[in-house]
Amino acid sequence: MRQGKLGRDVGARRALLRSLVTNLFLYNRIETTEAKAKAMRPVAERLITKAKKGNLHNTRLAAAYLTSPEALKKLFEEIGPKFVERPGGYTRIMKTGMRRGDAAPMAIIELVGFEPVAVKEDKKVKKAAPKKAVEKKAEPKVKSPLKKAEAPKKTMIKKAGTKVPAAKKAPVSGEK
Amino acid sequence: MANPKQRFGKSRTRKRRANWKAEAPTLVECPKCKAMKLPHSVCGECGFYDGREVIAVSEKE
Numbered sequence: 001m002r003q004g005k006l007g008r009d010v011g012a013r014r015a016l017l018r019s020l021v022t023n024l025f026l027y028n029r030i031e032t033t034e035a036k037a038k039a040m041r042p043v044a045e046r047l048i049t050k051a052k053k054g055n056l057h058n059t060r061l062a063a064a065y066l067t068s069p070e071a072l073k074k075l076f077e078e079i080g081p082k083f084v085e086r087p088g089g090y091t092r093i094m095k096t097g098m099r100r101g102d103a104a105p106m107a108i109i110e111l112v113g114f115e116p117v118a119v120k121e122d123k124k125v126k127k128a129a130p131k132k133a134v135e136k137k138a139e140p141k142v143k144s145p146l147k148k149a150e151a152p153k154k155t156m157i158k159k160a161g162t163k164v165p166a167a168k169k170a171p172v173s174g175e176k
Numbered sequence: 177m178a179n180p181k182q183r184f185g186k187s188r189t190r191k192r193r194a195n196w197k198a199e200a201p202t203l204v205e206c207p208k209c210k211a212m213k214l215p216h217s218v219c220g221e222c223g224f225y226d227g228r229e230v231i232a233v234s235e236k237e
Contacts, residue, residue, distance in 0.1 A: 094225050095217035108218070108231065 004035055017043050018067050024091075025071040025079060027117045029110035037093045037109040044109075048090045051080030079111060086112075 006013055020040045024030050025047075032040075047065065050058035054076055066072050083090050089112070096106045110116065203212040211221035218225040225231070 094229060094231075095214070096231065097214060097217055097220055 004039060006035060006039060018065055021047065021065070022067045022071045024109060024111065025066070025075050026068065027119065028114040029108060029116035031096065031106060031108045033099070034093075034095060034105040034107040037107040041091050041093065041109065045088060045090055047075065048079060048083055049088070051075045052084055054080055079114075082113065 006016065008016060016036070017040050020030070020032060020036060021044045024040065024044055047062050050062055059072070059076060062075060063069075063072050066075070079090075092110050092112050094108045094110075096108055098104065099106050202215060204215045205211070206213045206219040206221060206224070207227075208224045209219060209222035211219060213219045213221070218229065218231050223229070223231040
């Protein structure tokens with residue numbers, strides 16, 4: 001039975017639930033308000049039950065609901081097979097107290113037996129990471145001589161220890 | 177035209193508000209870290225619930 005209307009009309013509510021369920025399948029665990037967690041639970045569980053059977057018709061029904069192809073793939077290839085033996089109750093909701101700001105009761109909903117997928121915070125972080133990798137490859141050729149020159153002046157045993165690996169890396173990348 | 181100065185007197189207002197009372201929340205002791213927490217919820221201090229479920233036990237940075 002539907003828990004509530006979540007203060008939305010049909011369209012907005014359906015869109016919200018689709019989004020929540022899709023993200024649950026993608027990340028295995030999501031934190032949301034208690035009301036939303038409870039509202040999405042039956043929706044998610046029915047989709048998982050469909051995934052356990054895994055026939056073409058069920059796949060299409062799920063595809064029509066989920067907002068991402070990756071979630072669909074994961075649902076039928078990972079989540080469904082794992083729950084074949086479990087007669088329902090695939091999700092767990094745990095209350096986590098009130099949200100700062102509006103005191104909304106929050107909860108974590110997760111797929112039972114799945115580890116939460118680690119989430120990278122920002123796209124900026126993802127973009128920054130490859131750039132650093134590029135810089136590291138480029139830097140040693142130019143800057144490593146300077147570091148070598150600086151190292152003896154500042155020489156402390158500890159600092160020397162930390163700079164030795166940097167010096168070792170430089171020739172390696174230089175050889176490549 | 178004659179009009180009433182106010183709808184409710186101080187007395188009536190205060191009598192109504194006399195029944196606004198804050199209630200202390202029900203709390204239970206976390207079985208793991210002994211901090212007080214809301215019943216049936218994950219402990220905010222240690223991140224445990226039902227004997228496991230570590231949930232972001234973040235120390236202050």
